[in-house]
Amino acid sequence: MALALGSITVRYGRTTAVDGVSLEVADGEVVALLGPSGCGKSTLLRTVAGLEKPSAGAVRWDGADLAGVPVHRRGFGLVFQDGQLFPHRSVAGNVAFGLRMRGVDREERDKRVVSLLELVGLDGYADRRVTQLSGGEQQRVALARALAPSPRLLLLDEPLSALDRALREQLAVDLARLLRESATTALVVTHDHDEAFTLADRVAIMSRGRVVQVGPPAEVWSAPVDVETAKFLGCGKFVPGSFVGLDVARVGLRATALRVDADGPLSGTVVERVHRRDHVRLLVEIDGEEYEAVGPVSVGDRVRLAIDLDGVARVG
Amino acid sequence: MAQARAGLTLVSARTGWSAAALLPLAFLGLFFAWPVLAIVTLGLREGGVLDAVLAGETWELVGFTLGQALASTAVAVLAGMPLAFVLARCRIRGLGFVRAAVMVPFVLPTVVVGLAFRTFWPDGGVLPIVLANAFFNVAVVARTVGGLWAHTDRRAEDAARALGASRPRAFLSVVLPALAPAVGSAAAVVFLFCATSFGVVLVLGGSRYRTLETEIYLRTVELFDLSGAAALSLLQFAAVLAVLVLGALARRRRETALSLRGREELARRPSGGEWYVVLAAFAVVAALLTPVVGLVTRSLSTRDGWSLAGYAALATRGDRGTLAVTGIDAALNSVRTAFDATAVALVVGVFSAVVLVGLRRAGGRFAEVLDTALMLPLGVSAVTVGFGYLITMDALPGDFRTSPLLVPLAQALVVTPLVVRMVLPVLRAVDERLRQAAATLGASPARVWREVDLPLVGRSLAAAAGFGYVVALGEFGATSFLARPESPTLPVVIARLMSRPGELNSQMAYAACALLMVVTVGCVLLIERLRVPSSGEF
Numbered sequence: 001m002a003l004a005l006g007s008i009t010v011r012y013g014r015t016t017a018v019d020g021v022s023l024e025v026a027d028g029e030v031v032a033l034l035g036p037s038g039c040g041k042s043t044l045l046r047t048v049a050g051l052e053k054p055s056a057g058a059v060r061w062d063g064a065d066l067a068g069v070p071v072h073r074r075g076f077g078l079v080f081q082d083g084q085l086f087p088h089r090s091v092a093g094n095v096a097f098g099l100r101m102r103g104v105d106r107e108e109r110d111k112r113v114v115s116l117l118e119l120v121g122l123d124g125y126a127d128r129r130v131t132q133l134s135g136g137e138q139q140r141v142a143l144a145r146a147l148a149p150s151p152r153l154l155l156l157d158e159p160l161s162a163l164d165r166a167l168r169e170q171l172a173v174d175l176a177r178l179l180r181e182s183a184t185t186a187l188v189v190t191h192d193h194d195e196a197f198t199l200a201d202r203v204a205i206m207s208r209g210r211v212v213q214v215g216p217p218a219e220v221w222s223a224p225v226d227v228e229t230a231k232f233l234g235c236g237k238f239v240p241g242s243f244v245g246l247d248v249a250r251v252g253l254r255a256t257a258l259r260v261d262a263d264g265p266l267s268g269t270v271v272e273r274v275h276r277r278d279h280v281r282l283l284v285e286i287d288g289e290e291y292e293a294v295g296p297v298s299v300g301d302r303v304r305l306a307i308d309l310d311g312v313a314r315v316g
Numbered sequence: 317m318a319q320a321r322a323g324l325t326l327v328s329a330r331t332g333w334s335a336a337a338l339l340p341l342a343f344l345g346l347f348f349a350w351p352v353l354a355i356v357t358l359g360l361r362e363g364g365v366l367d368a369v370l371a372g373e374t375w376e377l378v379g380f381t382l383g384q385a386l387a388s389t390a391v392a393v394l395a396g397m398p399l400a401f402v403l404a405r406c407r408i409r410g411l412g413f414v415r416a417a418v419m420v421p422f423v424l425p426t427v428v429v430g431l432a433f434r435t436f437w438p439d440g441g442v443l444p445i446v447l448a449n450a451f452f453n454v455a456v457v458a459r460t461v462g463g464l465w466a467h468t469d470r471r472a473e474d475a476a477r478a479l480g481a482s483r484p485r486a487f488l489s490v491v492l493p494a495l496a497p498a499v500g501s502a503a504a505v506v507f508l509f510c511a512t513s514f515g516v517v518l519v520l521g522g523s524r525y526r527t528l529e530t531e532i533y534l535r536t537v538e539l540f541d542l543s544g545a546a547a548l549s550l551l552q553f554a555a556v557l558a559v560l561v562l563g564a565l566a567r568r569r570r571e572t573a574l575s576l577r578g579r580e581e582l583a584r585r586p587s588g589g590e591w592y593v594v595l596a597a598f599a600v601v602a603a604l605l606t607p608v609v610g611l612v613t614r615s616l617s618t619r620d621g622w623s624l625a626g627y628a629a630l631a632t633r634g635d636r637g638t639l640a641v642t643g644i645d646a647a648l649n650s651v652r653t654a655f656d657a658t659a660v661a662l663v664v665g666v667f668s669a670v671v672l673v674g675l676r677r678a679g680g681r682f683a684e685v686l687d688t689a690l691m692l693p694l695g696v697s698a699v700t701v702g703f704g705y706l707i708t709m710d711a712l713p714g715d716f717r718t719s720p721l722l723v724p725l726a727q728a729l730v731v732t733p734l735v736v737r738m739v740l741p742v743l744r745a746v747d748e749r750l751r752q753a754a755a756t757l758g759a760s761p762a763r764v765w766r767e768v769d770l771p772l773v774g775r776s777l778a779a780a781a782g783f784g785y786v787v788a789l790g791e792f793g794a795t796s797f798l799a800r801p802e803s804p805t806l807p808v809v810i811a812r813l814m815s816r817p818g819e820l821n822s823q824m825a826y827a828a829c830a831l832l833m834v835v836t837v838g839c840v841l842l843i844e845r846l847r848v849p850s851s852g853e854f
Binding site for chain 1: 747749750752753754755756757758759760761763764767768771772
């Protein structure tokens with residue numbers, strides 16, 4: 001087990017930001033810390049990096065406690081949400097920084113910079129000023145900079161959140177491929193579940209300083225541990241399992257759980273419709289309750305609805 | 317127990333920075349607090365301090381000191397506001413010229429400014445004193461207010477206009493309140509400078525119009541009334557401390573109020589009524605340049621018409637040997653002394669700024685105490701400090717009174733606060749996460765400072781050096797007290813020449829002034845080139 005967090009607690013004065021978190025990351029594994037803002041996930045990441053001191057608990061690497069190891073000797077790479085590139089250095093100067101700190105000679109440094117810029121899709125950018133780059137390019141440079149010294153663990157703090165949506169989705173796919181191909185061990189902090197599921201082998205859901213659920217993305221997605229987690233993962237409505245024909249006490253319905261279908265088992269009246277990117281979202285009244293659904297119909301229509309089990313999550 | 321450990325690291329970081337803070341405090345203690353306290357105790361021991369404080373004449377002095385400072389501050393703020401607007405909000409031609417023209421008066425030697433105003437008011441008086449003090453400090457207002465103005469979000473003003481506020485109404489109800497902390501902070505600093513201004517009041521007020529500062533000088537040097545001088549020093553110190561505390565409060569509010577935006581986005585061509593403000597700003601610039609031009613003209617004109625006689629006389633010792641050295645020797649001595657002073661001030665100032673940033677990050681109130689302590693020398697009578705040196709420095713190894721470092725140290729005391737004020741905001745503006753990024757890439761704390769902080773503050777450091785240099789070059793109060801007759805600086809020579817009769821002497825003084833001014837303007841132009849956009853508080 002590469003990284004092992006043992007009951008980490010971080011307190012600032014009276015507030016407890018991280019509350020007894022234990023988590024393990026295996027060699028070559030990518031784990032996402034997913035949770036709403038203020039849940040303590042960034043603090044946990046900074047604690048792993050050595051930028052915060054835990055009030056209790058230990059950060060271990062291959063079994064060795066890192067308490068006495070300062071930030072610059074941990075060999076962990078860190079990528080911030082907004083890059084934090086050195087404004088006084090060129091793209092190449094930024095990427096080569098970690099190599100210089102390690103005393104790598106110039107020739108090898110230059111080679112490594114070229115190959116990393118290629119890896120992040122920025123070949124030929126070496127001599128650009130970082131202030132002239134777009135947000136997405138800056139983030140790629142930040143990633144190349146963190147990867148250059150071959151860190152034993154890569155820490156990513158909301159690496160894509162500052163970018164606009166189209167770019168974010170594109171970069172998430174690129175980043176996932178890159179992490180997998182380089183077999184990098186990584187811990188990613190994000191509040192975006194799409195991003196977490198795209199990048200991670202396992203997802204750890206955090207809420208109010210605690211890790212409430214850990215598991216592979218598909219498992220976390222289809223069976224959230226409690227109502228709060230299910231809400232965070234997009235479930236808007238909670239009903240008994242029998243409503244959708246499942247033999248469980250409670251399920252959460254996402255917006256796509258109900259679909260207009262002439263042969264569907266449920267019937268209701270459309271009370272509102274909103275155009276979304278690639279579908280029309282409806283609000284349908286069934287037996288006096290409002291449900292979200294998708295389908296190409298108009299307000300006031302009587303419709304029949306079918307259940308799409310992809311949009312249904314079993315809740316705890 | 318674990319919590320105690322985390323608490324301990326924070327406390328130990330604070331202890332470490334506090335220990336580092338002892339170094340600048342030791343410097344202040346040895347070269348500022350000790351001499352000043354020595355003078356004050358000397359006065360107290362003689363007795364009669366209370367009588368002096370209670371004397372009606374003292375309160376007249378206090379009244380005049382505060383009154384002229386208040387008037388000067390008002391003039392400086394009124395003149396500085398249109399300039400702040402133009403520097404912060406307008407994209408027009410000649411902006412670089414305006415910026416340099418505003419900066420020149422602030423660093424001109426006080427004696428030079430005094431003389432420049434004497435070319436228009438040969439007999440001095442209250443009006444020239446107020447105008448000359450304001451003349452110096454317009455730059456402080458324009459820079460401090462302009463700095464904040466350039467970074468406040470214009471959209472708040474646009475929102476007010478969209479809600480139906482007229483332009484003046486939007487200014488009064490939205491812009492001015494947002495700028496208030498900067499205006500307050502600038503006004504406090506200006507008031508301080510005006511209340512303790514020495515050279516200008518001495519040259520323009522003579523023995524008729526006296527402030528606490530010049531009276532301290534007169535009582536110490538000419539009347540040898542130490543208890544009176546000590547009483548006045550105490551009064552002045554109390555007033556200065558009060559103003560500094562108010563200024564620190566305003567600064568703190570300002571730092572929390574900043575919602576920064578890039579400047580380029582905000583500056584635009586003035587429109588409509590804004591042109592009147594631009595016009596007013598250029599009128600102020602013209603007014604600022606008038607004494608400068610007047611001085612140069614005066615240095616070239618004699619009773620017999622245009623002449624370079626004054627400049628030629630710089631190679632001599634003045635009319636019938638007024639001076640112990642030639643003007644050129646004095647100029648060279650000035651250059652050397654200011655260099656030493658700047659070196660000392662840079663070391664102490666940069667170290668203090670680094671410590672202040674560290675202290676603030678570690679938390680605790682000590683940072684503000686140190687910050688205010690570092691500003692104190694600006695507000696204490698330079699004359700008191702100078703005289704204090706004379707009675708204390710012989711206790712240091714090898715009778716420090718004769719050391720060639722005595723004058724540079726006194727000047728460094730005045731320059732250090734300026735260095736701190738210029739470097740500190742830039743250091744503070746460096747995103748902590750940039751340092752953390754460097755650390756995760758393997759840079760040790762010392763390496764982080766060298767690779768991140770130093771390159772980023774480099775330009776403001778160079779600007780602070782240039783700025784400090786010209787201030788040291790023009791320092792008059794303490795230098796006039798400490799410079800030995802055989803190694804005077806140029807401002808001291810100018811004052812001596814003016815106090816002696818002889819057409820050639822005054823001609824030589826004006827030429828020396830012009831010379832100092834050329835050096836000063838050169839330095840300012842250089843600083844402007846080095847200026848980091850939107851940094852520094854002056």
